[in-house]
Amino acid sequence: MSISKIALLCVINILMLTKVSASVFPKDIEAEAIAGAKKRNIVFILTDDHRYDAMGFTGHPFMKTPHLDSIAKEGIHLKNAFVTTSLCSPSRASILTGLYTHKHRVIDNNRLEQPDTVYFPQYLQQQGYNTSFFGKWHMGKHSDEKRQGFDHWVSFPGQGHYLPPNPYYTLNVNGKRVKQQGYITDELTDYAIDWMELQSNSDKPFMMYLSHKAVHADFTPAERHKGMYDGQVNLPVTHKIADYNENTPRWLRDQRNSWHGVDFPYHSEVDIKKYYQNYTEAFAGVDDSIGRVKAQLKKMGIYEETLIIYMGDNGFMFGEHGLIDKRVAYETSIRVPMVMQCPELFEGGQTLEQVVANIDIGPTILEAAGIKTPEHMDGKSFIALAQKQEIPWRDYFLYVYYWEKNFPQSPTVFALRGERFKFITYYGLWDTDELYDLQNDPNETINLIADEKYAQVITTMENKLYEMLNDAGGMDIPMNKPGGEFRNLRYQKRDGDKAANFPDNRVVSKPVNINAH
Secondary structure (H helix, E strand, O other), rough: OOOOHHHHHHHHHHHHHHHHHOOOOOOOOOOEOOOOOOOOEEEEEEEEOOOOOOHHHHOOOOOOOOOHHHHHHHEEEEEEEEEEOOOOOHHHHHHHHHHOOOHHHOOOOOOHHHHHHOOOOHHHHHHOOEEEEEEEOOOOOOOOOOOOOOOOEEEEEEOOOOOOOOOOOOEOOOOEEEEOOOHHHHHHHHHHHHHHHHHOOOOOEEEEEEEOOOOEEEEEOOOOOOOOOOOOOOOOOOOOHOOOOOOEEEHHHHOOOOOOOOOOHHHHHOOHHHHHHHHHHHHHHHHHHHHHHHHHHHHHOOOOOOEEEEEEOOOEEEHHEEEOOOOOOHHHHHEOEEEEOOOOOOOOEEEEEEEHHHHHHHHHHHHHOOOOOOOOOOOOOHHOOOOOOOOOOOOOEEEEEEEOOOOOOEEEEEEEEOOOEEEEEEEEOOOOEEEOOOOOOOOOOOOOOOOOHHHHHHHHHHHHHHHOOOOOEEEEOOOOOOOOOOOOOOOHHHHHHOOOOOOOOOOHOOOOOOOOO
């Protein structure tokens, strides 16, 4: 090959790499104001691992969440709210950037954000907002440094702790190390209320981002809430091996006996029922926090005009599909609670049926602040939907989860969720794909992937999935050096030395290639 051809190939390769790795974030932040719009005060409250159904007003059998319920009563329940990756850091990055995971590239809990990452609060600052962040940031795992877009900052490294692990443990309060005094849910709320008080003397609008550690494992209730559900707890619907359909993926059957499975949960014999009780009691502190924030807004005289949005960062399973935790694309993993209120904007007591996602939070908050959605964002504001306006809305949203070596039992997952059907595929895994009819099979127990009646649905959804994934380099799977401890164990007492059967639709009784020579 001639030198000129080699040089040309090198140039082409460089251009291809440049295209793949090019950032989607704008170089310049230009907040475009909506003409005549009011700059509202905004409170965004985020919790960790809160299931979509763990709320009193949705008919939970024993949980009491009066303050959370009051947001739905005075505002709107966004019934079909989802996350685009069911994992703490990727979900939080999508909330802050308005982007799908493969674009912001925070693919797991270890990866730091890209240096040029742009967060929606930066647009608020440009339009004269005071902004604050309280609580769990997590991106980068060990970093609690103050991030761009926030004037006031209170955070901690990684997951943080419900209670100080030692007398010297500190929080980052605007760059200073300040000792954590007590129960973190209450303490973060104390900091938030103190900051809200200061806004009474400001002529600027404000946006407060209250990001609780709760209710992440290990679930630890406040002392005042321990035992409040004694004798009342029943687990959500769980799946036994006998419940599996013949086309249930092999990896799923095997995962029962793993770190994320009910047969060997977190490599222990923990009582899942007691575990669930701790979870529900830990949420009581969050509900108290919501009540305190709402009371403070009333005290300040700005309750009616302030937008409050509450959501969870991902779902959580307590036995569904034989699993615990999250990461996978099943409903109890990707579906989250979301409610919002602003009496000046919305009629109370509504239920919004359209599918919304974490990528929509930034655009929604920006519209409430009188700012148009930046062109680079994937999300869309749902304020017009809540006002019962007829606007174009999405038919599908994309779900991704990228395999982590320290949690090898959960494969790379790509999924497309529509109003009726969900298509799931697994990259680099010898197993079956999945298709579920969510209207007729909401618990996702019957895999229709081998049913010829749905062949066209499968083809359409698979093509749409890869079309969306291909946008901005998503087909070039991000990779990380493995981080954290390896959870690659199985429990012999529960058939850990045996593998599950292969799905029936992947096994044949006679050769299919009859023309081989």
